Amino acid sequence: MELFYHGTCRLFDRFSLSHLGEGEGKSKFGHGVYLTSRYATAALYGSKAAKANGVGMVYVYTVEVPDITDDNHVRLLCPVNADIVARTVAKLGEEMPAEVLADGKLFRKYLGNVLTNNRGTVKKMSDKADAAAENAATVFLDEIGVKYLVWPVVYSKPDGDVNCAVLNGDNITIVGVEQVRVDDENKLVEGSQIKVK
Secondary structure (H helix, E strand, O other), X not given: OEEXXXXXXXXXXXXXXXHOOOOOOOOOOOOOEEEEOOHHHHHHXXXXXXXXXXXXXXXXXXXXXXXXXXXXXXXXXXXXXXXXXXXHHHHHOXXXXXXHHHOHHHHHHHHHHHHOOOOOOHHHHHHOOOHHHHHHXXXXXXXXXXXXXXXXXXXXXXXXXXXXXXXXXXXXXXXXXXXXXXXXXXXXXXXXOEEOO
């Protein structure tokens, strides 16, 4: 199991994809529950969600998720694992173009467009995907054993800390919750953490 963090302006006892869009309102890395390996990054996103929702409280959830392995995640800017490609082709019944297999983001968007029958050129299908296509890709990937969409916190340090979208809320166990304060620039005020029962 791995520890990650989730920033929000709400208290709850379990994660569910039915609440997508209720935080900051952006899902630019695909549909899923957004987590980060950096506590301060979670506080930042919790602060943004609080401002977007007109709420004053910011919470950081510490959560456990299954280990990220080569064959259970799709990573932005990295080739798609051969096992994931094979499972996709077997279930989908069609080959995936080589150019979309070079980057997890292109793969996810292309797959979503195939699943929702938004056909066009490979470039068009891997460039943009609407909410229905993103949701379809999430459901499909979860069904073939992909648990995460992953991207670096800092793009210039691709092997450093990561953010991820967990494709199924049932894969997340809440370990603890803390109320935190952030400054005017949405940065965590160190030492402000108060454990929430």
